[in-house]
Amino acid sequence: MAYYGGIEGGTTGSRMVILRADGKQVGKSEGPHTNYWHLGMSEAARRIVLLVKDALQNADLPVDTPLKSLGLALSGINTELNSMQMIEAVRRINPNVAERIHACNDAVGTLVTATDENAIVLIAGTGSICKLIRKDLSFVRIGGLGYLLGDEGSAFWIAHQAIMSYIKITEGLYHAQYGIQRLTEAIYKHFGIKHYHELLSHFNENIDKTFIAQLCKYLAEAARDGDPFCKQLFTDAGVHLGRHVSAAVKHADKEGLMAPEGIEVVCCGSVFKSWDLLATGFRSGLKPQHCGDCQQGRINLRLLHITAAVGAAILAAKLECGISIPRPDQVTDFLCEISLTGHDSQRDL
Template sequence: MGLIVAVDAGGTKTDCMVGTERGEVLARAWAGPANLQVSGPQAMRAEILAAVAKARAQLPAGDETFDVLFVGAAGVARPGDREEVSALLKETGVAGKVVVDNDAVIALAGGTLGQPGVVVIAGTGSIAFGVNARGERARAGGWGYVLGDEGSAYDIGRQALASVMRASDGRGEPTALCDAILQHFKITSPDDLVGLVYQKGLGRADIAGLAVLVAEVARKGDRVARRILRKAGTELGAAAASVVRKLGMGSEAVLCVTSGGVFRAGELVRRALVRELAKTCPACEVVEARFPPVVGAYLLGIQEAGSRITGRVVENIEDSLFRPV
């Protein structure tokens, strides 16, 4: 029996697992971040192959032939992107069959186990993506940090930093984010953020990492922090609503799966999302993703290998999966 290798190549890390068509997970490994639009196809291929090699090294000798490689990758937005990355991976001979799709597709599959629905991903970036019962797809958002990743952790972190500057120079409301962010970076004045951001190269991941801190400050009741999180949730809900409309599912009991670190930052984001989405889709059900995206890639890989996703397969995965990240 052949093996499936599944990859979630994301902006923060590349997550890889190997398993059988029956859902028995045999290996899991990680490599560095890879976003097609940001790093380009060669860097993406390198990270994917690095993760696959690490996972392969965990397999018992002999078990090294992969039937299917299924990759969900950040920044894969246009049809040409899928073919480009797929061709680059095919020529390495890593698996008999190579399928590349975007990371939203695998996040949805990890949440709905292959059923129709909508996924809202809010990690470093953000996107809403859905598939209806006719197999039609739609997306909204997911355009990156310049063109718009409203509701993403980066967006939340950047707004927190901007709020600190607004408060510090009297343009905006005072906020406990000031002290929290100064302590976080071990600096004494908001002015020090300038050097930190523009000279010491505080990166997008560092800024996205502030979302956790915003959630903490919001829990203590800070109005500015709470407003940032509510706005993020509303933006994410608007993206989900747009997908629901495009797929003609407004009157259905749509399963809306949330995925990504922003939803672990507290209830405010989720509640605002539910409120906004309910305007378009009153019967929607908003749930957390059951599995991480890499398992979605694995499930889709099992289908590509010609097997069905049965309850037994899902149970096997739950029994054998390393702790979900």
């Protein structure tokens, strides 16, 4: 029996699945993130090998069972060079982990999990990235350059904006348009602090982006309770995510990839748990800002509800072994449809 593995490695955590050629999932595992930009190539590879071991155990297979192929859909992998470096690092730790290994960005794994068509992938978890991915898997990238150079609309970005706003208001640099009591409570509760100076260790000593991003849970609770400051944080995040998609749509339109029924936007990541808080800002971000922006067609947003590890396994099996593993049915949930032509009653509020 041949087995095909796939790993989805984001900056929040990682998931693996083992599939048979008929698409049946026989094993799975979960573990910490595998972004080599934060861990180094060797540690990321060690975590990948451990994920494989755990998934084989979950499948009741010997831990030395070689996979026919292993797909790695990882945040941080964006070039042919670092793809090969990751594969080599994995093989140094376990040369027999799989007969063939394929590495790509997590956005590509997300796409293949959902569709074979041209589509836009929008990921907003701890970090964020948007890509227009063509059928041949070539792509145009927007954002996704890390928390220092971008990641707008991500959970880390929302948390960072909240903390920066709190500090500047507290120190008198800015005047608060809204009260910040709920914002203050959220920050102090999440970090377990009594004074904001205690935040320094979280941002200077072994910064844990995932933990900082988890502040969003409390901010979302406050926003849903009607706190105007926290609601605005998510609206602003929605605007940035909308601008990312607008940029991708512009490229799709120029290349003639906007089908009459619209282009699909496959959404993935924990931030979309707060879609109700993002939606208004997202629609606003899609408004044309200049003459180069696309002003025709429509986009169909769908939320991926299974792991992109499935797409990673399917892709590696196809490209490395010539095996077509069937995709599971109904892997996405409908979020909304937005017209880019003329007036949109919700977008143009």
